[in-house]
Amino acid sequence: MKYNITKKTIEKYLDEGKRLDGRKPFDHRDVEVTFNISKHAEGSVGVKIGKTEVFAGIKMATQEPYPDHENEGTMMTTMELLPLSSPDFDYGPPRINAIEMARIIDRGIRESGFIDFHKLCIKEGEKVWNIFIDLVSINDDGNLIDAGALAAILALKVAKMPVYDEETEMVKHGEFTNNSLPLTDKMPITITFNKIGDQVIIDPTKQEEEVAEGRLTVEISKPDKEEIINAMQKGGEATLSVEEVDKMLDEAKKIFKNINELVDKELKAKK
Amino acid sequence: MKRSKNKMTEKEKKETKSEKRQIVIPGEIIAKGDDVLPGDWTIRKDKDIIATRFGVLDKSDRLVKVMPLSGRYIPRRGNVVIGVIEDLTMKGWIVDIEAPYSAFLLLKECPMFIKESEMDSVYNVGDLFVGKIFNVGRGSIDLTTKGRGLGKIKDGIIIKVNPNRVPRIIGKEGSMIKLIKTASDCEITVGQNGLIWIKGEETEDELFAEKAINFVNENTIVEGLTEKVEDWLKKNKKSSKKEEKKE
Amino acid sequence: MSYTKRSDGRKMDELRPIITKVGVVPSADGSAMFAQGDTIAIASVHGPRILNPRHQQDPGRGLIRVHYNMLPFSVSDRIRPGLSRRSQEISKVTEWALTPVVMLDDLPGTVVDVHINIQQANAGTRCAGINAAALALAHAGIPMKEMISAVAIGKIDDKIVADITKEEEDYEEGEGATDIPMTFLSNSEEISLLQLDGKIQLKRLKEALEAGKKACKEINKIQEKALKESI
Numbered sequence: 093m094k095y096n097i098t099k100k101t102i103e104k105y106l107d108e109g110k111r112l113d114g115r116k117p118f119d120h121r122d123v124e125v126t127f128n129i130s131k132h133a134e135g136s137v138g139v140k141i142g143k144t145e146v147f148a149g150i151k152m153a154t155q156e157p158y159p160d161h162e163n164e165g166t167m168m169t170t171m172e173l174l175p176l177s178s179p180d181f182d183y184g185p186p187r188i189n190a191i192e193m194a195r196i197i198d199r200g201i202r203e204s205g206f207i208d209f210h211k212l213c214i215k216e217g218e219k220v221w222n223i224f225i226d227l228v229s230i231n232d233d234g235n236l237i238d239a240g241a242l243a244a245i246l247a248l249k250v251a252k253m254p255v256y257d258e259e260t261e262m263v264k265h266g267e268f269t270n271n272s273l274p275l276t277d278k279m280p281i282t283i284t285f286n287k288i289g290d291q292v293i294i295d296p297t298k299q300e301e302e303v304a305e306g307r308l309t310v311e312i313s314k315p316d317k318e319e320i321i322n323a324m325q326k327g328g329e330a331t332l333s334v335e336e337v338d339k340m341l342d343e344a345k346k347i348f349k350n351i352n353e354l355v356d357k358e359l360k361a362k363k
Numbered sequence: 364m365k366r367s368k369n370k371m372t373e374k375e376k377k378e379t380k381s382e383k384r385q386i387v388i389p390g391e392i393i394a395k396g397d398d399v400l401p402g403d404w405t406i407r408k409d410k411d412i413i414a415t416r417f418g419v420l421d422k423s424d425r426l427v428k429v430m431p432l433s434g435r436y437i438p439r440r441g442n443v444v445i446g447v448i449e450d451l452t453m454k455g456w457i458v459d460i461e462a463p464y465s466a467f468l469l470l471k472e473c474p475m476f477i478k479e480s481e482m483d484s485v486y487n488v489g490d491l492f493v494g495k496i497f498n499v500g501r502g503s504i505d506l507t508t509k510g511r512g513l514g515k516i517k518d519g520i521i522i523k524v525n526p527n528r529v530p531r532i533i534g535k536e537g538s539m540i541k542l543i544k545t546a547s548d549c550e551i552t553v554g555q556n557g558l559i560w561i562k563g564e565e566t567e568d569e570l571f572a573e574k575a576i577n578f579v580n581e582n583t584i585v586e587g588l589t590e591k592v593e594d595w596l597k598k599n600k601k602s603s604k605k606e607e608k609k610e
Numbered sequence: 611m612s613y614t615k616r617s618d619g620r621k622m623d624e625l626r627p628i629i630t631k632v633g634v635v636p637s638a639d640g641s642a643m644f645a646q647g648d649t650i651a652i653a654s655v656h657g658p659r660i661l662n663p664r665h666q667q668d669p670g671r672g673l674i675r676v677h678y679n680m681l682p683f684s685v686s687d688r689i690r691p692g693l694s695r696r697s698q699e700i701s702k703v704t705e706w707a708l709t710p711v712v713m714l715d716d717l718p719g720t721v722v723d724v725h726i727n728i729q730q731a732n733a734g735t736r737c738a739g740i741n742a743a744a745l746a747l748a749h750a751g752i753p754m755k756e757m758i759s760a761v762a763i764g765k766i767d768d769k770i771v772a773d774i775t776k777e778e779e780d781y782e783e784g785e786g787a788t789d790i791p792m793t794f795l796s797n798s799e800e801i802s803l804l805q806l807d808g809k810i811q812l813k814r815l816k817e818a819l820e821a822g823k824k825a826c827k828e829i830n831k832i833q834e835k836a837l838k839e840s841i
Contacts, residue, residue, distance in 0.1 A: 093447045093449065093459050093489070094489055095447055095489055095490075095491050095521060096487070096489035096490050096491070097490075097491060097516060097517065097518060097519070097521070098521070100518065101518065101519070101520055104518075104566065105566050108566055110566055110567075110570070112520060112570075112573075114570055114574075129729065129730075130650075130681070130683050130684055130729055130730045131648065131730060132683065132684060132685050132686045132730060132731070133683035136683060143636045143637070145635075147681065147729070149681065149682060149683025149684075150683070151682065151683050151688040153688065170682070170691055172691050174679070174725065174727060175656075175677065175723070175725050176635060176638070176641075176652065176653075176654045176725035176726075176727055177635060177637065177654075178637055179637065179638070179656045179659075183677060224682065224683075224688055226681070226682040226683050226688075226691065228681055228682075228727075230634075230635060230652070231635045231636055231637050231638075232637060233636070233637060265686035265687050266686040298637075386837075386838045386841055388748055388757065388833075388834050388837045388838065389748050389753070389754035389755070389756060389757055390754065390755065390756030390757040390795075390796045390797050391834070392797075404753065406755065408797070413755070413756070413797065415713060415753045415754060415755060416751060416753055416754075417748045417749060417751060417837055431751050432751075432841065433639075433640065433749055433750060433751040434639070434750060434751015434752070435639065435657075435658060435751065463657070463658035463659060463660070463672075463717050463720045464660065464719075464720070465660065501718070502718060502719060527751075584841055
């Protein structure tokens with residue numbers, strides 16, 4: 093249940109630059125990464141941000157390419173908000189937040205050029221690889237979207253191509269090659285800002301998320317020397333000023349650097 | 364010589380009792396025979412007494428019961444609880460007290476006179492208040508706000524703890540929570556249903572009280588908790604207060 | 611050639627290594643992870659809470675509601691997210707398995723929701739799910755008469771084995787593979803779930819049930835340890 097005083101209290105604390113869990117507005121909770129949480133997946137990762145936890149699994153299959161992209165592989169991202177992960181999630185068709193989150197994460201990966209879809213072509217016009225990115229929430233304590241996005245890119249990074257039998261033209265599910273997916277260095281990092289009253293924070297807890305009136309998700313990659321925004325989404329009813337957006341993008345640069353370093357560290361440790 | 368022997372045995376008995384806090388699980392046989400009576404969260408099956416909850420065993424000569432370690436709040440008459448308004452009806456408000464059932468606050472159980480048309484200006488959906496349970500029936504829980512310390516919560520912070528840990532957080536005759544109140548300089552109301560209201564002058568004080576309560580909450584099963592909490596409070600109390608004095 | 615040696619080298623009555631942990635979903639009232647070999651199940655419990663819609667309430671007691679679901683990447687051939695007939699059936703038999711164990715007579719009109727998700731599958735998923743659910747229910751403070759444990763007994767060719775793997779499920783030589791998932795309650799040793807899929811002589815079923823009883827006793831000890839060590 094939402095409490096009316098929570099918003100007031102959070103705003104009061106933010107005016108003093110504090111949050112209820114002792115963090116500062118742009119402090120990120122601790123991130124914990126576990127690789128290979130599901131061995132039948134081509135790649136899988138569990139990401140914890142504070143108490144929030146998301147699993148990502150990569151599965152690959154073959155299919156016909158889209159008409160305008162005869163020699164490119166395809167991708168599909170889903171996000172399931174499992175009722176297991178929160179007393180507020182019900183069973184039934186995906187709610188708008190699950191749909192929106194999946195689409196935002198999908199956009200960032202697609203637009204960044206992180207996946208080289210041309211290298212996923214098996215037979216032009218006839219058969220290409222499809223990458224399924226399935227995200228599921230395991231515990232919701234806010235910021236499922238950033239956790240999900242991080243899990244998605246880490247899972248893609250550690251995934252291995254399944255064996256493809258040229259003769260039968262079938263995927264041998266369960267058999268893996270030693271080849272990674274065709275990825276580039278244009279890895280997108282997703283950062284979501286939440287607006288509460290006049291203040292802006294990142295990495296909200298569930299409590300903070302419930303009282304936020306607006307949010308801005310940015311997905312940034314850095315192929316060369318400059319940060320590139322690949323996707324953006326403003327959510328919620330609140331409006332943002334140009335100055336606010338500018339300030340968020342400034343912070344985003346710093347956070348991008350930190351998360352990038354975290355990703356490097358985790359991938360190195362895995363080896 | 365005999366007397367001192369007896370005294371020692373009694374002392375030893377007490378010591379071993381407090382050391383052995385036995386955890387039991389549902390279905391576990393915790394006593395045998397007809398001499399012992401089945402208390403809270405136990406059932407008798409022929410000659411055996413079986414635990415029905417995950418908790419700490421409380422065994423005396425005549426009675427055996429289980430003190431739950433987990434589970435939703437079970438409303439009891441006389442408990443002070445913190446509730447949040449779920450809905451308004453003609454005669455009063457439906458209240459969520461984090462129990463299996465919703466509770467009810469009748470208009471006439473408020474200390475001031477309230478017209479039906481003004482109900483939402485007193486308590487609206489999402490408002491929090493401190494209330495007392497004066498009656499528990501089958502599926503019904505009745506609250507009142509008539510009484511000292513009861514009424515609307517207008518500011519401060521609310522934290523949630525496992526309701527089974529509330530007795531430890533309050534301490535014997537309120538000793539534990541008193542320690543925290545003094546050290547943090549905050550007003551703290553602990554609802555038996557696991558909701559705790561902290562109100563301090565400074566946000567810093569409120570955060571400190573919250574941390575202290577979380578410390579107790581995470582260590583409830585530890586022996587010598589009072590000393591550990593006193594140590595923690597001394598160590599973590601911001602020296603900023605000392606610095607302020609210096610300035 | 612009869613099935614004299616199990617494909618993973620285990621003895622006929624040997625269970626796969628079990629790893630289990632309680633409290634893995636902090637926002638739930640109770641939760642647990644239960645892994646039997648390569649099969650990993652996560653369960654969480656919400657409740658007791660009022661059951662909506664009202665017409666589904668039982669005025670005489672609280673109810674258990676189970677939802678079993680396999681994560682899309684838990685198997686080699688991806689599973690499309692959403693309800694399947696198989697998961698609906700397993701949800702129902704699991705509900706029937708857990709209901710005799712919980713004591714909800716004092717909570718009419720309420721429901722205890724049990725969510726079971728399979729993170730990784732290698733046969734015996736509904737059993738791992740029930741083992742996880744039992745822990746989650748106890749962890750959530752739901753009153754229970756006794757604990758419940760589950761195991762998938764198999765008849766591979768002519769051998770009764772405990773805790774079958776997918777490889778064993780797919781065995782085709784000799785008498786083939788028969789899959790017999792079952793649950794046993796910890797004190798009464800009664801069965802609350804029993805299913806069978808394959809070919810087994812009537813006279814041999816008792817053997818399978820005894821094997822199940824023995825295996826479940828072992829599993830119950832592990833569940834007990836997990837709960838007690840969670841403090």
